Amino acid sequence: MTEISTVNPLTLLRPRRKVEGISAILLPFVASGEVDWPSFEAHVERTARCGLTPAVNMDTGYVHLLDAELQDRILDRTRAILGGLPFVAGAFVGDQPGAAFQPDAYLARMDAIARRGGTPVIFQSYGLTRQPGPEIVAAYQQLAAKSDRFIGFELTTDLAPFGAVYDLATYEGMLRIPQCIGAKHSSFHREPEWERLVLRDRVRPDFRVYTGNDFAIDMIMYGSDYLLGLSTFAPDLFALRDTYWEAGDPRFYELNDxxxxxxxxxxxxxxxxxxxxxAQFLQLRGWTSTSQTHPRSPSRPDSDVEVLRELGQRMRVVESREANRE
Incomplete structure (x- = not known):
């Protein structure tokens, strides 16, 4: 087993690197509580047009609150919109504390995604994460035996009670599964992600560490790619930021800020x-008709809208100023 010492992040800096960006798609709703399909389809197309890979049926898309029928409708519409372009989608299995791992249920969701041309992202569940480390690795191996490719996922309990951030031995076991092409890391902390990058570079350089740290989106500077919910607010500006990083353009820093x-x-x-x-931000941008969320999802106060408006204006000022310099 690979041993990891204290990481010096300066040794991980990867300037002028092409970043792979995957952006989780917000599932928008209208006032009646129905899905706002035109806004959803436009956002999937917009995200792909920016050069990011759309990710549907993720936490940003309320996957844990959707039944399988609606998840499949989302997959069908995504495939139709993209016309063969790549996308990823969450393979979610809902369960309760104390439940056993459900490989057949996972494989059914993975198959639904793969048949439509997508790459599954393995959402965690109580049955998966509450096992000892070796059994967690064995569970992923069981899924890999009947799958061509998938993306793993570590999720802080700040976002989901069934989530878990694995110890490095368990993470290395997942990393060594050929069908697991990468893993989203959402601990919301830098150090464990730096440790994963060191491990990746030593053991399997082609493995993708997708940062899910919306509090440290500059993790791409150290070799992470990303699968973020934050990028659904502004896929156009995230794509521009990524272009600046690849080009070694100092405009990266202010836009990233x-x-x-x-x-x-x-x-x-x-x-x-x-x-x-x-939803509030996308409505401000004119990209959705309402700021409705899923009725079972927590909400923000209306007073947030003016703060979001100012933040959006600041980003646009940066974008406009830099465009005028070109």
Missing amino acids: QLQYLGYFAFRAPSPAYKHSA
């Missing part, structure tokens, strides 16, 4: 309410 301010505000406690912040 503005996006990070948005992340700090939107993901404050209770963190799951960021989805309402996203």
Whole structure:
């Protein structure tokens, strides 16, 4: 087993690196509580057009609150919109504390995604995460035996009670599964992600560490790619920021700062309410007709709208100023 010592993050800096960006798609709603399909479809298309890979049926898309039929409708519409372009989607199995791991239920969701051309992201569950480390690895191996490719997922309990951040031995076991092409890391802390990058570089350099740290979106500077909920607010500006990083353009830093301010505000406690912040922000941008969320999802106060408006204006000022310099 690989041993990891204290990490010096300066040794991990990867300037001028092409970043792989995956952006979780917010599922918008209209006042009646129905899905706002036109806004959803436009956002999937917009995200792909920006050069980011859309991720549907993720936490940002309320996957834990959707039945399988609605998840499949979302997959069908995503496939139709993208016309063969890549996308990823959450494979979610809802359960309760004390439940056993359910491989057949996972495989059914993974198959539904793969048949439509997507790559599954393995959402955690009580049955998966409450096992000892070796059994967690064995569970992933069981899924891998009947899958061509998938993305793993570590999730802080700040976002979901069934989530878990694995110890490094368990993470290495997952990393060594060929069908697991990468893993989203959502601990909301830098050090464990730096440790994963060191481990990745030593053991399997082609493995993708997708940061899910909406409080540190600059983790791409150290070799992480990303699968973020925050990027659904502004896939166009995230794509521009990524272009600046690849080009070694110092404009990266100010635009990243503005996006990070948005992340700090939107993901404050209770963190799951960021989805309402996203709906408010997308409505301000004219990309949705309402700021409705799923009725079982936590909400933000209306007073947040003016703060979001100012944050959006600041980002636009940065974008406009830099465009005029070109």
